[in-house]
Amino acid sequence: MDVEAVVSIVIRKLTDLLIQEPIIFNNAIDEIELVRISLRQMQSFLIEAEDKKEHDEGVKKWVDQFLAVVYEVEDAIETFVLRKMYATRMGYFFIPKNLKADSDLCKKIEGIKDKIKNLDKSKTEMDQGEPLRIRQLTLHRSRSSYQDEGLTLNQQNNDSRYSVDEETDFIGFKKDKGKLVTMLTGSGRESGDYQKLPLISGKSTKEELTQKIHMILKEKRYLVVLDDLQTPDVWKKLLDAFPDTKNGSRVMLTTSNYRVALRADTRGEPHQLNPLNDVDTWELFLKKVRLPDNFQFSESDMFKLKRKIKRRCKGLPLAITVLGGLLSTKEVSYEVWLKVIEHPSWQLDSKQVQFSNVLALSYNDLPFHLRPCFLYLRLFPKDYDIPVRRLLRLWLAEGFVKQTSGMTPEDTVEIYLEELVKRSMIQISKRRKDGSPKTCRMLGVLHNDSNFLSKAQEIGLFHIYQLPEMGTPKHRVRRFADYVDTKEYPLRIQHLRSYLSFYIQKNDMPATEIDSFLSQVIGQGFGLLRVLDLERVYKPKLPNNMGKLFLLLRYLGLRWTFLDSLPDSVGELPYLETLDVKHTYISSLPSSIWKMKHLRHLCLNEIRLDMHSQKHGSSLTHLQTLWGLFVDNKTPVKDGLYRLINLRKLGLTCHLDAFQELDEWIARLASLQSLKIRSKNQNGQPWKLNLKPLSSLENLTHLYLLGSLPELHDRYEFPPKLTVLTLSVSKLEKDPMPILAQLPSLSVLRLLADSYTGKEMECPPGGFSMLRILKLWMLKDLEIWKVGEEALPILRELEIRCCDKLQELPDKLLSLRNIKEIVLTNMPQKFVDNVQAIKLEKKLIFPKTLQF
Structure with missing residues (x-):
């Protein structure tokens, strides 16, 4: 099914071209359609052939030949279309050279058709021999694979598609935890209050890094954890960084290599984590499989399942997690689960866990359209935190996502991610405060599995430069x-579809080699590149002939590159879907941006768009994301921004005397989900923000407002589904808490600098029923804070920063049942001492973190 996934992507791209540009193909359109139909007809055989190729060299050779033909079709047609499009744009559509292009394509198509006939003949001969049988799981799905049922971890909030449960993965290691605490502290008690150390720039040299760490830790009692150490050499190089203070400081290493642990400290025996026992195995499995609350197996079936899962996973947490994720997609049935657990692909070994069996079984069960998405993560370096925003838009640009009726591509691709997370094939490494995923990664054990790299290489999905395993x-x-x-790259790259660079130069040296590499990609003709992702590559030099990528380029990612400008030819990319220049020094875009009728995501760095010369009334109507726009009195709103009606995410900085037109435009954005508005004056200082109520935006869940606001009068001034609210420099004189407390879905509230200028603040009784996170920053006049009975019932995190006049923390906050973390940053010592005194007086045992 891996090759079938690739074939489907190519056929889908070809179908789109035939629909979008039928006139380009002229006399060749019938021939191309025949090829497309032939490829689709051979897919049914391909499913069986792929399954059998593992055991039959002849079938394997046939599959490889078929894939080569598919790629040849893609190259021939896309190259032809590029040439014809360029000729059309230059006004040379009917010249003889262009007729020759038609003739050349027809000749190539004839050659390809002959190859398909030969493949079809080979297929018939194989059919006449031993019949191909589909060796696959026949499993029912009573629960849809694409339900929003809360993914790998728990549910924090009824409105959150993604959820978090900090306790989920910490199962079965209570004794280990106690032993480690004893080893680290000399007693069975856990450490008390702690302070996080400042982060150190990754741009430092090793010597500078060692010296900085040494200076920070000097004369401090510290605990340093070095996770996943693979070689003792790393430890030896870091020894000088940790001062020997003789004050009980500790360094803890974690490693999967016992010899590394022994060599790191020859004086003691390393602590080894044992496999989970039967009870903990079952507990972790149930958390991952997420049984419905009202479902129970019979006692007999439960006993058999426990025994079989124990036998298969042997207490290995990762194996239990992946198996639970796989079974979470199946019908909750003893018979169905048994088919998975007893699948013949398992190879039992009583002496060791065959974890690769669990991974292979989970991968083979993936729907074919999810396989390229999963394998694509192997392109990224190990332990690389991939921004979810970046990954989803890359999947879209690569053509991995099938169009789903009634859904936008962005909705569909989010479902793809959810499914892979639910199956524990992707790990969410960082979440936003609202629980949504911010970054993700491929689990280290999956990244290390050579089988996945081999699968990607076998189908020609990607190549990683100078990675020995790739060959x-x-x-x-x-x-x-x-x-x-990449300067010395030896292979032919003229047919490259995607280029992602993770080469982060040292000492901020501009990446000038990018220019020569891309010039090779474009060559003498036209580039076939769909994706150019240079995020975090410092000042890459781009070629001036970027316009020769005009037909196929879908994604141009330049975030955090600190570029000063773009080649003018960037404006000649009408099919671009994502243009990301956030965190650069680019101050303007060509007016031809309005010709990009397919653009869906535009991320800027406070750029004013040239709209006066814009005559394309239907342009940018597909835009979903517009972030980093600068709007002032020169910006035409009614004659410009009004045309952008499908936005879901809008972030802008404005300098306006009147907000009426802006209000009217924003009120029309019925699909808007996230809105960030910063009002500044000509000196860049916060300014008035006289917006009208936003209650008409029924889909808006995230709102950030910077600038002075009118007084709040009613909760209905806010959108009904608002879950995250941030106010900064609002200069509200009247306590906003009684109104904000009534918002039914509010989960995260940030009141930042000067958002409230009063002396007293009260959270009313029973208010903030859904609030989990509260941040109060730089409320310089706040003296008294009261919390009513049963207010903030599920608050989990509280941070108070630089509220210098605040006299005390309300007693009720320290005793809230659900609170996990209280952070006091740059608060007066008297305030901190008072909190400590209350803690001691009430004998509060903190299962939570109290930071100062």
Whole structure:
């Protein structure tokens, strides 16, 4: 099914081209349609052939030949379309050279058709021999694979699609935890209050890093954890960083290599984590499989399942997690689960856990359209935190996502991610305060599994430069990633579809080699590149002939590159879907941006768009994200921004004397989900923000407002589904808490600098029923804070920063049942001492963190 996924992507791209540009193909359109139909007809055989190729060299050769033909079709047609489009744009559509292009394509198509006939003949001969049988799981799905039922971890909030449960993965290690605490502290008690150390820039040299760490830790009692140490050499190089203070400081290493642990400290025996016992195995499994609350197996079936899961996973947490994620997608039935657990692909070994069996079973159960999405993560370096925003837009640009009726591509691709997370094939590494995923990664054990890299290489999905395991590509390189300098790249790259660079230069040296590499990609003709992702590559030099990527380029990612400008030819990319220049020094975009009729995500760095020369009334109507826009009195709102009606995310900085037109435009954005508005004056200082109530935006869940606001009078001034609210420099004189407390879905509230200028603040009784996170920053006049009975019932995190006049923390906050973390930052010592005194007086045992 891996090859079938690739074939489906190519056929889908070809179908889109035939629909979007039928006139380009002229006399060749019938021939191309025949090829497309032939490829689709052979897919049914392909499913069986792929399954059998593991055991039959002849079938394996046939599959490889078929894939090569598919790639040849893609290259021939896309190259032809590029040439025809360029000729059309230059006004040369009917010149003889262009007729020759038609003739050349027809000849190539004839050759391809002959190859397909030969493949079809080979298929018939194989059919006449031993019949191919589909060896696959026949499993029912009573629960849809694409339900919003809370993914790998728990549910924090009824409105949150993604959820978090900090307790989920910490199962079965209570004794280990106690022993480690004893080893680290000399007693069975846990450490008391702690202070986080400042982060250190990753741009430092090793010597500078060692010296900085040493200076920070000097004369302090510290605990340093070095996670996943693979070689003792790393430990030896870091020894000088940790001062020997003789004050009980500790350094803890974690490693999966016993010899590394022994060599790191020859004086003692390393502590080994044992497999989970039967009870803990079952508890972790149930958390991952997420049984319905009202479902129970019979006692007999439960006993058999426990025994079989124990036998398969042998107490290994990762194996239990992946198996639970797999079974979470199946019908909750003893018979169905048994088919998975007893699948013949398992190879039992009584002496060791065959974890690769669990991974292979979970991968083989993936729907074919999710397989390229999963394998694509292997392009990224190990332990690399991938921004979810970046990954989803890359999947879209690569053509991995099938169009779903009644849904936008953005909705569909989010479902893809949910499914992979639910199956524990992707790990969410960082979440936003509202529980939504911010970054993700491929689990280290999956990244290390050579089988997945082999699968990607076998189908020509991608190539990673100077990665020894990859070897020589079997097919032409189509997707390429580098972790080092690419100047000496030896392979042909004219047919490259995607280029992702993770080469972060030292000492802020501009990446000038990018220019020569991309010039090779474009070559003498036209580039076939769909994705150019240079995020965090410092000042990459882009070629001036970027316009030769005009037909296929879908994604241009330049975030955090600190570029000063873009080539003018960037404006000649009408099919671009994502343009990201956030965190750069780019101050303007060409007016031809309005010709990008397919643009869906535009991320800027406080740029004013040139709209006066804009005559394309239907342009940018597909735009979903517009972030980093600068709006002032020169910006035409009614004659410009009014045309952008499908926005879901809008972030802008404005300098306006009147907000009426802006209000009217925003009120029309019925699909808007996230809104950030910062009002500033000509000196860049916060300014008035006289917006009208936003209650008409029924889909808005995230709202950030910077600038002075009128007084709040009613909760209905806010959108009904608001879950995250941030106010900054609002200069509200009247206590906003009684009104904000009534918002039924509010989960995160941030009152930042000067958002409230009064002396007293009260959370009314029973208020803030859904609030989990509260931040109070730089409320310089606040003296008294009261919390009523049964207010803030599920508050989990509280941070108070630089509220210098606040006299005390309300007693009720320290005794709230659900609170996990209280952070006091730059607060007066008297205030901190008072909190400590209340804690001691009431004998409060903190299962929570109290930071000062």
